[in-house]
Amino acid sequence: MYGAGIEVTDEDFEFAKSPLSKKFIRLVFEKYQLEYIAYFGENRFYVSRQNSQALNPLYPDSSYPEDIELVFDFMARERIRRIKYEKGVLFRSSVPGLSDSNEQ
Incomplete structure (x- = not known):
């Protein structure tokens, strides 16, 4: 669930508002020397630097x-x-599908 094996593409930002883009996120990761950001829901995030420090x-x-x-x-x-962010490339987790409330 928290793996990040899908390369981020420009299409991931099709509906995002400026300044959000693949380039913007890459620059944020480089600026703060981040390795990854994990989202646990309910506004809880963990931000890890490249030295494995939070x-x-x-x-x-x-x-x-x-x-x-x-x-x-x-x-x-x-x-x-x-x-x-690994070797200059951004990766993301898969997006969980929505459950259909009409399914039995």
């Missing part, structure tokens, strides 16, 4: 930088559980 907001009860918060919003909206 990236946390600077102060208690504060938020992450705005560009990272935009990535969080994108992940929650698109139901992406994990995005990772």
